Amino acid sequence: MTQKKKFSLSDYSQYMVVFSIILVFVIFTILNPKFISAYSLQNMMVEVSPLILLACGLSFIIYTGGIDLGAGAMVSATCVISGLYVTRFGNGIIPIMLLVGAVLGLLNGVIVTKLKIPSFIVTLCTQNLWAYIALTLCPNGSVAIDLQLRKTLKWMTAKAAGIPVIFFFALAAVVILFIFQQYTTSGRSIFAVGANIRAARLAGVDTDRAQIMAFVVSGSCSALSGAFYAYKQLSAVPTIGDALTLSAIASIALGGTSMAGGRGSVLRTAVGVVTITAITSGLNMMGVDPLWKDIIIGVILIAAVYLNSDTKGRDIIIK
Amino acid sequence: MADILFETKGVGKIYGTNTVLHDIDMKIHSGEVIGLIGENGAGKSTLMKLISGVEAPSMGEMFYMGKPYKATSIINANQQGIGMVFQEQSLVANLTIAQNIYLGREKKYSSAGIVNWGRMNRDARTALERMDLDVDPGKKVRDIDMATREMVEIAKVLDVVTEAAEGRAIILLDEPTTVFSDDEIQEMYKQIRKMKAAGNGIVFISHHLDEILEITDTIYVFKDGEETAVFPTKEADMNVLYEKMVGRSTTGEFYVEAKQTVPEKDVVLKVQDLSLFGAFNHVSFELHKGEVLALAGLDGSGNEDVCNVLVGQEAPTAGKILMNGKEVRFANSYQARKNGILSVPKDRRDEGMVSILSIEDNITISSWNHLKQGPLLSSKKLKAAAEKWIKEARIKCPGLKARISQLSGGNAQKVIFARALESGCQVLILNHPTRGVDIGAKQEIYRLIREMTEQGHAIIVLGDTLDECLGLASKVIVFRDGMVSGSFDCPVDGKPSQQEVVHFMM
Numbered sequence: 001m002t003q004k005k006k007f008s009l010s011d012y013s014q015y016m017v018v019f020s021i022i023l024v025f026v027i028f029t030i031l032n033p034k035f036i037s038a039y040s041l042q043n044m045m046v047e048v049s050p051l052i053l054l055a056c057g058l059s060f061i062i063y064t065g066g067i068d069l070g071a072g073a074m075v076s077a078t079c080v081i082s083g084l085y086v087t088r089f090g091n092g093i094i095p096i097m098l099l100v101g102a103v104l105g106l107l108n109g110v111i112v113t114k115l116k117i118p119s120f121i122v123t124l125c126t127q128n129l130w131a132y133i134a135l136t137l138c139p140n141g142s143v144a145i146d147l148q149l150r151k152t153l154k155w156m157t158a159k160a161a162g163i164p165v166i167f168f169f170a171l172a173a174v175v176i177l178f179i180f181q182q183y184t185t186s187g188r189s190i191f192a193v194g195a196n197i198r199a200a201r202l203a204g205v206d207t208d209r210a211q212i213m214a215f216v217v218s219g220s221c222s223a224l225s226g227a228f229y230a231y232k233q234l235s236a237v238p239t240i241g242d243a244l245t246l247s248a249i250a251s252i253a254l255g256g257t258s259m260a261g262g263r264g265s266v267l268r269t270a271v272g273v274v275t276i277t278a279i280t281s282g283l284n285m286m287g288v289d290p291l292w293k294d295i296i297i298g299v300i301l302i303a304a305v306y307l308n309s310d311t312k313g314r315d316i317i318i319k
Numbered sequence: 320m321a322d323i324l325f326e327t328k329g330v331g332k333i334y335g336t337n338t339v340l341h342d343i344d345m346k347i348h349s350g351e352v353i354g355l356i357g358e359n360g361a362g363k364s365t366l367m368k369l370i371s372g373v374e375a376p377s378m379g380e381m382f383y384m385g386k387p388y389k390a391t392s393i394i395n396a397n398q399q400g401i402g403m404v405f406q407e408q409s410l411v412a413n414l415t416i417a418q419n420i421y422l423g424r425e426k427k428y429s430s431a432g433i434v435n436w437g438r439m440n441r442d443a444r445t446a447l448e449r450m451d452l453d454v455d456p457g458k459k460v461r462d463i464d465m466a467t468r469e470m471v472e473i474a475k476v477l478d479v480v481t482e483a484a485e486g487r488a489i490i491l492l493d494e495p496t497t498v499f500s501d502d503e504i505q506e507m508y509k510q511i512r513k514m515k516a517a518g519n520g521i522v523f524i525s526h527h528l529d530e531i532l533e534i535t536d537t538i539y540v541f542k543d544g545e546e547t548a549v550f551p552t553k554e555a556d557m558n559v560l561y562e563k564m565v566g567r568s569t570t571g572e573f574y575v576e577a578k579q580t581v582p583e584k585d586v587v588l589k590v591q592d593l594s595l596f597g598a599f600n601h602v603s604f605e606l607h608k609g610e611v612l613a614l615a616g617l618d619g620s621g622n623e624d625v626c627n628v629l630v631g632q633e634a635p636t637a638g639k640i641l642m643n644g645k646e647v648r649f650a651n652s653y654q655a656r657k658n659g660i661l662s663v664p665k666d667r668r669d670e671g672m673v674s675i676l677s678i679e680d681n682i683t684i685s686s687w688n689h690l691k692q693g694p695l696l697s698s699k700k701l702k703a704a705a706e707k708w709i710k711e712a713r714i715k716c717p718g719l720k721a722r723i724s725q726l727s728g729g730n731a732q733k734v735i736f737a738r739a740l741e742s743g744c745q746v747l748i749l750n751h752p753t754r755g756v757d758i759g760a761k762q763e764i765y766r767l768i769r770e771m772t773e774q775g776h777a778i779i780v781l782g783d784t785l786d787e788c789l790g791l792a793s794k795v796i797v798f799r800d801g802m803v804s805g806s807f808d809c810p811v812d813g814k815p816s817q818q819e820v821v822h823f824m825m
Contacts, residue, residue, distance in 0.1 A: 183695040185687040192673050192684060199673045202630065202664050203684045203738060204656025262675045 016307055017255045017268055021275045028282035035282060042164060046157055048277045049170035050075075050228035055248040055273050056177050056266040057221020060214040062252055063181075065194040065261025066112065066119030068215070070127025071222050071248055074104060075241035076134040078226025083236025084137055087149055097223040104130070105219020109212035134238040144235040156231040166228060170270075173221070177266045186213045194261025243294050250297045251276045253304035276300070321349040324520040325370075325388070325401075325489050330379030331544075332365050337755060340365045340544045343379070347489060347520035352511060354535030354552065355524045356564060358784055361541040363524050367491050370522075371403035372396035384487060394423060400484025402476035403491040408468055410475075412461035417443035419460055420475045446478035447471070450510055465498040470510075477514065486518035493524045497619070508534050526617050528560050528825055540564055543784075561818050573762070574790030576811050578769035582610035582793055586644075587777040588660070588746050590625075593638030598624035599801040602638070606746065611768065611778045613788035613809075616798030617824055622781055623665070625798075626748050629779070630662045631655040642746075661685060662748040663735050665781070667755070671735045672723045679705040679719040681734050685742035708737035712767060729760025736767050740774075747771060749780045753787065765791065785817050785824070797823040 028035040054075060061068045068074075078097055086093045104126075111122045145153065156166050181187040189210035192200035201207045229240050255272035257264025279300070280293050325347040332340040340362040347353055355363050368374045370381070372390030381388040383399065390396035393403070410419045417440045421428065428439045443456035452470055460468060473495065480488035492511075496504050511534055514521060525531055531538060531552070538555060540548040540563045548563045588606040593599070599621030606612050614622035627633045629640065631649030640647050642658050649655040652662070664670035673681055682705045683690055690700040705719050712733040716726055723731055732752065739747045749768070753761045768791060771778055782788035788795055789809055797805040797820060805823035807815045 179695065183698075185691075185696065188680065188684075188687060188696065192676060192680070195675045196669070196673045199664070199670050200684070202632075202652050202662060202670050203673065204653050204661055204742065204744075205684060206651075206653040208651075209653075258675075 016304065017271050017275065020254060021271055021278070024275055024278045024282065028278065032285055035285060038162070042159065042162070044277060044281055045167040046164045046232060047281060048273050049166040050225040050232065051244065051247060051251070051277060052170040052270050052273045053173050053221045053228065054225040054244060055251040055269050056174055057218040058248050059252050059257060059264060059266050059269045060190055061119065061218050062257055062259060063190045063194045063261055063264055064211050064214045066211070068108065068123045068218055069120060069245060070123040070130055071218065072241035072243065072245035073127040073130035073134070074101070074219065074222040075226040075229065075244050076238055077130040078223040079229045079240045080134045080137045080236040080238050082227040082230035083143060083145055086153065086230065087146055090152060094224070094227055097227040098220045101219040101221065101223025102216045104223070105215040105217070106212065108219070109215030112215065113208040113211045138236050138238040142235045142237045150234055153231050153234060166232065174266055174270050180217065181266055186210060190214050191262055246294060246297055246301065247276055250301040250304065253301055253308060256308055258308060259305055323347070324349050324384060324487055326382045328380045330369060330376045330381060332369060332374065333377040338544060343546050345539060347522065349487065349518045349520060350515050351537060352515055352521045352523055352535045354531040354538040355522055355541065356528065356531055356538065356560065357541035358564065362544040363541055364493060367403055367493055367522070367524070370489070371401060371491055397479045398483050400480050400487060401489040402480040403493065404473050404476050404495055405493055408472055410460045410468055410472055413459065415457050415459055416454060416471055417456035419471065420446055420478055446474050449477060450474040466500070466503045469495060469498055473510065488519045490514060490519055491522045494526065496525060496527065496530060504530065526825055528557055531560070532556070561821050564821065575765050575769050576790065578773070579793060579811050580609045580772045582607035587642070589641040591639040591641065593625065593628065593635050593640065595624050595628055595633060596636040599798070602803055604796055606777045606779065608775050608777055609772045610794065611772055611780055611792045613780050613782055613792035613795045614798060615782065615785055615788045615795050615820065615824060620798040621801040622798040623750065626662065626750055626779065626781060629655070629660055629748060656685060656742065656744060659745040660748065661739050661742050661744040662750055663739050663752055665750040665754065667728065667732055667735065672731055674724050675722055677720045678716055678723050678726070678734055681723045682708050682737045682741060685738050689743070704741055708741060712737050713763060729756040732756055732760065733763060733767070736764065740771060746777050746779065749778060751781055751783050754783050785820060789814050789817065789820065795820060799824055
């Protein structure tokens with residue numbers, strides 16, 4: 001292939017996430033030296049953990065070339081379920097939520113593959129079901145978890161060697177998801193589906209299974225994320241997920257994962273989450289009106305997708 | 320004869336490095352019907368595209384009524400007086416006949432943005448009457464049958480070009496008779512004779528040689544993108560056409576015939592009375608270990624549909640498929656692969672290459688199940704498999720992790736062959752395995768096919784040309800109109816001639 005070496009932003013888009021995380025930390029540290037204090041970093045680790053789970057799980061749906069618009073709503077629903085039922089199941093709520101999430105994801109996946117409906121339509125519709133679950137269980141806003149029970153939930157945000165336990169969970173999840181992505185037939189098939197579903201199907205890949213798997217993994221991760229929010233907030237918050245779909249997709253895009261599917265990595269997504277969270281908490285510390293938060297994330301998402309875009313430069317040849 | 324209306328001098332078309340049409344000289348006289356024949360991919364449709372303005376020629380010149388001719392688009396060609404009726408119908412089903420006839424030309428009937436439908440319908444009726452068609456121009460196209468649609472399409476083109484150049488127009492008909500019954504074909508002949516009597520020039524493409532002999536004045540034969548013969552129709556008969564069409568045969572060496580294996584006794588795949596409604600009927604054959612079975616036939620003869628059914632792309636409406644004596648049914652290609660059938664698809668770019676994935680992934684994609692270490696995929700085994708095939712198939716590539724889309728057509732095809740071989744599937748279906756690859760890569764692919772049979776694979780091949788089918792196969796089954804019309808054994812020392820086989824194709 002003959003290609004002229006021309007400077008193009010797209011050539012550097014794969015390093016975008018590294019540039020931006022350094023840039024963000026440098027800028028905020030200059031503006032506010034406390035930004036990298038131990039206390040602030042510990043806070044940030046607690047803050048990023050549930051979002052890492054959500055975004056890394058959602059990445060798999062994006063790898064297939066699909067999307068889950070209801071990821072945030074699923075977090076709300078599962079946060080509420082966890083918050084309300086933790087009194088009955090204690091810490092057993094965590095494996096239960098993994099299962100609940102898998103079932104909700106399975107529902108999405110089966111509708112997408114068996115009825116052959118685009119995922120954005122399916123999830124646009126099913127998200128209302130998740131929102132309904134969250135709002136009927138908590139019709140009057142957040143419900144705080146019983147004071148007595150709080151002690152048994154404290155360990156999640158407690159620190160081991162200065163690092164919050166919840167962050168270890170997030171790291172473990174990233175490692176497991178990375179292994180799934182890289183070293184399992186399902187993981188590889190998910191990428192193949194996103195790269196060229198027709199060719200993958202003809203190569204004898206079980207494309208339906210791969211797509212359903214992506215939704216199941218994403219569902220489990222979203223649900224675990226919901227449980228983490230309940231642990232973190234010590235309450236059932238029915239609106240917790242409202243803005244999270246946007247943050248998660250922005251993190252994925254910032255990590256350089258193609259919105260068209262076929263390429264990306266959970267490691268990059270995790271770094272993207274840290275960057276996005278750093279930006280929002282930096283703005284918080286500077287006293288910027290929180291109303292601006294989603295607008296800024298929206299701008300970042302558009303910029304990141306533009307830089308990754310398959311519609312210009314070499315990518316037009318590739319995909 | 321009358322004046323020359325249209326002329327091409329040394330016209331050709333090159334896509335990338337692939338010359339699909341070379342040095343064509345054609346003269347179309349006023350009142351002449353030209354018949355254009357040749358195998359699939361001989362370049363007939365390409366020439367039509369160049370004349371009708373769909374594509375620009377890469378070389379040569381064209382003249383229309385003595386002046387240099389250039390068309391930038393179909394509409395531009397229409398305005399000059401040259402129109403084409405395409406193989407696939409191009410009418411918009413939701414619009415009325417009149418709206419279709421004047422599609423893109425509504426301006427004539429509109430004032431201040433309001434279209435005068437009444438006047439359009441009246442004019443449409445005239446256009447239809449010119450073709451002796453008695454249908455209501457206000458009817459929607461989806462409510463009329465296929466044959467009438469075809470006639471409407473011709474009426475539309477005739478109207479456009481008559482408006483531009485009455486009596487001097489060029490009308491290109493690319494296989495117009497495929498949807499017609501015998502009576503309708505007679506009607507079609509009548510209309511062609513009328514157009515001809517009006518002084519227009521006509522080019523008629525058909526795979527039905529009897530039609531060519533019936534209606535044309537001059538016959539042009541194309542083969543592999545070249546014009547191999549031109550002669551008046553009255554000097555020709557069926558046998559002459561067959562002979563001219565197939566032309567020279569390539570040598571056995573080209574197809575590595577020395578390595579052609581004699582099929583073993585064991586039947587791997589057995590197809591019994593298989594039918595797919597609307598595509599093929601009552602097809603039966605046996606495929607043996609080490610055999611190369613070619614399914615020959617023209618486009619739409621049903622041979623490709625048989626392959627689609629065998630890889631689970633479509634479900635048969637009747638009949639049985641037996642793998643090693645056991646009946647199987649596939650809902651998708653995954654199940655087909657699990658049962659040992661995998662294809663190398665025809666459309667390499669859209670169906671073969673998993674575009675943005677690496678060469679390694681593309682080679683191993685059908686074999687992940689056996690490249691594991693415990694429950695997880697083994698990087699080492701994946702890499703080893705990819706490296707093995709890059710060496711064996713002589714794939715030229717920048718590295719294992721490079722994207723397959725960076726490879727040339729021939730090398731990409733070899734990657735897909737490597738995938739098929741690595742999969743360990745017993746039956747490999749090669750659908751036009753050498754389409755669009757250069758001659759060097761073709762030879763390598765033929766060598767790989769021989770290797771496949773040596774390893775005991777059983778192969779079904781749909782060749783790009785009849786020559787290829789005969790060269791590669793140890794048995795050829797010929798399809799015509801969805802039925803098996805003939806079958807030939809092709810041992811190395813006794814291959815049938817192309818002439819013998821082509822009879823059964825048309």
